[in-house]
Every structure is written in structure tokens, then in C-alpha cells.
Amino acid sequence: MYKRILVPLDGSKLAEGILPTVARFASGLKARVELLSVVEEDVVAAIASPMKGRYQDQVGTSAQTVARDYLTNVAGQIKLPNEQVKCTAKVAIVPEAIVAEAAKEPDTLIAMSTHGRSGIGRWVLGSVADKVLHGTLSPLLLYRARQDGGERGELTTVVVPLDGSDMAESILPHVEELAKALELRVHLVRVTSTMTEYYAGEGFYTYPVDLVTELENDAKAYLEKKAQELKSRGVRNVTVQHLRGAPAIQIVDLVKEMRGSFVAICSHGRSGVGRWVLGSVADRVVTNAGAPALIVRG
Numbered sequence: 001m002y003k004r005i006l007v008p009l010d011g012s013k014l015a016e017g018i019l020p021t022v023a024r025f026a027s028g029l030k031a032r033v034e035l036l037s038v039v040e041e042d043v044v045a046a047i048a049s050p051m052k053g054r055y056q057d058q059v060g061t062s063a064q065t066v067a068r069d070y071l072t073n074v075a076g077q078i079k080l081p082n083e084q085v086k087c088t089a090k091v092a093i094v095p096e097a098i099v100a101e102a103a104k105e106p107d108t109l110i111a112m113s114t115h116g117r118s119g120i121g122r123w124v125l126g127s128v129a130d131k132v133l134h135g136t137l138s139p140l141l142l143y144r145a146r147q148d149g150g151e152r153g154e155l156t157t158v159v160v161p162l163d164g165s166d167m168a169e170s171i172l173p174h175v176e177e178l179a180k181a182l183e184l185r186v187h188l189v190r191v192t193s194t195m196t197e198y199y200a201g202e203g204f205y206t207y208p209v210d211l212v213t214e215l216e217n218d219a220k221a222y223l224e225k226k227a228q229e230l231k232s233r234g235v236r237n238v239t240v241q242h243l244r245g246a247p248a249i250q251i252v253d254l255v256k257e258m259r260g261s262f263v264a265i266c267s268h269g270r271s272g273v274g275r276w277v278l279g280s281v282a283d284r285v286v287t288n289a290g291a292p293a294l295i296v297r298g
């Protein structure tokens with residue numbers, strides 16, 4: 001599914017925090033890695049401005065050379081064969097360039113840190129990641145780099161929130177491939193809201209206890225069914241968990257508790273009875289879970 005992993009870097013150690021994960025993904029998936037450095041057009045224009053723009057092309061070329069040298073040095077530190085890693089540097093508008101580069105080849109996974117800050121370009125990768133997330137159709141692996149520079153440890157488990165919708169389930173083929181290639185445990189999760197009453201019109205209405213029980217039993221049966229489907233397709237280690245409460249809070253707490261885990265989530269799934277929008281849940285999980293997140297647009 002992923003034949004190419006596109007890794008935007010901005011010259012910072014925080015942005016480089018995703019590289020060990022990229023190396024593991026690339027090795028297991030036999031995917032090519034393309035390191036990308038984009039020098040912001042405005043920066044080049046500002047540098048060339050005192051010279052009245054006459055040397056803007058030269059400034060841009062020089063900036064690309066510096067960026068390419070940086071990428072070459074980084075590539076030498078990745079534990080992958082040299083022929084598996086490519087370096088690309090260009091002058092452009094950063095998020096647009098990342099989205100455009102990803103779109104050039106199908107089966108591309110964008111992998112980027114959400115907190116890197118640049119040296120030359122001075123762009124904040126957090127805001128860039130947000131723009132890329134909303135602008136690309138490619139799957140996106142976001143990594144929240146630790147400020148202390150510490151390692152997260154090896155990823156062993158992928159947590160997959162499901163809400164019963166076809167859109168939410170569109171993440172499963174991605175999870176299946178990753179689980180097989182990287183020997184990951186797949187942990188399927190569904191959350192049932194604990195709200196037993198909600199406001200409508202002029203009064204409060206209460207869910208009957210038997211209806212709540214029925215919804216929870218349906219959720220558990222649904223998870224078991226999806227687990228069996230994954231196992232029948234060769235995913236060896238699949239576990240399930242049903243939780244009660246607010247979906248985003250429950251998923252975030254779960255991911256934080258599970259060492260070596262990352263979350264894989266569809267950005268547009270919608271539930272039926274539960275009426276929670278997985279798009280907003282995905283946003284909260286990515287922001288607060290403190291773990292890498294694979295996001296696929298439904």
C-alpha cells in the first residue's frame with residue numbers, strides 16, 4: 001500500500017524525531033524514503049530584497065544547495081540502504097509543496113513531526129502539518145516529537161478507534177498491511193457514551209437501561225466481528241476493548257496508558273446512534289494523545 005514515504009524536514013532535531021519510526025516503516029514495508037526540504041519563497045525574496053531582486057535566483061539556488069547538503073547528511077544517519085533514500089530540496093510555499101510532492105506518486109505516506117521549527121526557513125512545522133492535513137488526500141503519519149529529545153521506544157501496538165461506520169472502517173486496510181509488515185498488535189476500540197439523558201425541547205429524556213445495555217452489547221459484538229475479519233486475513237494479534245464515556249477522552253487516555261502504541265484513525269467517520277463525529281474525535285486524539293497518529297481521509 002505504501003511504496004513511498006515522504007518526510008518533510010526543516011533542519012531541526014525535533015522534526016528529525018520521526019526518522020526512527022520512518023526507518024522501521026520503510027524497512028518493513030520495503031518502501032522508498034524521500035526526504036524533503038522546502039525553503040520558503042518569502043524567505044528567499046526577503047534575503048534578495050536589499051539587492052532589489054537581481055540575485056533572487058542565485059539566493060534560491062544557494063539555499064537549495066544548503067538544504068540538499070543537510071538532507072544528504074541526515075540520509076547517511078538513517079539505517080536504510082542508500083538506494084532506498086532520496087533527497088529533494090526546493091524553493092516554494094511549504095505546505096503546498098508538501099501536498100504537491102505527495103500527489104506526484106500514488107501509495108505515498110507523508111510522515112512528519114508536528115513540532116519542528118526551522119533554522120533557515122523559520123517555519124513552524126506544527127502549522128504546516130495542520131495545513132498539510134487539510135490539504136492532502138495522502139495518508140499522513142504525524143509524530144509529536146518530545147521536547148526533551150528522548151525516545152518513545154519501539155512501536156508495538158496500533159490502536160484503532162471504530163464507530164461502526166463504513167468511513168471509520170476505511171482505516172482497516174492500512175492497519176492490516178502495517179500489522180503484517182511490522183508485526184504489530186492491533187487493538188480495536190469502540191466507545192459508548194455514558195450519557196443517559198440529553199436535553200431536547202423543553203425537557204430531559206432518559207435512555208432506558210435496557211437500551212443502553214443493548215447498545216453496549218452491539219458494540220462488543222461489532223468489535224469481535226471486525227477482529228475475526230482481520231484474523232481471517234492473516235493479522236495474527238488482534239485484541240478488542242469496549243469503553244464507556246466521551247470518545248476522545250477515552251481514546252486519548254487509552255493511548256497514553258499503552259506503552260509503545262500509536263493510533264490509526266479515519267478523519268471523517270460518523271457514528272450512528274452515538275452521534276459523535278470521528279473527524280472531531282480524530283483532531284482531539286491527534287492533539288492530545290502524545291503519540292504518533294496515522295490519519296487517513298475517509
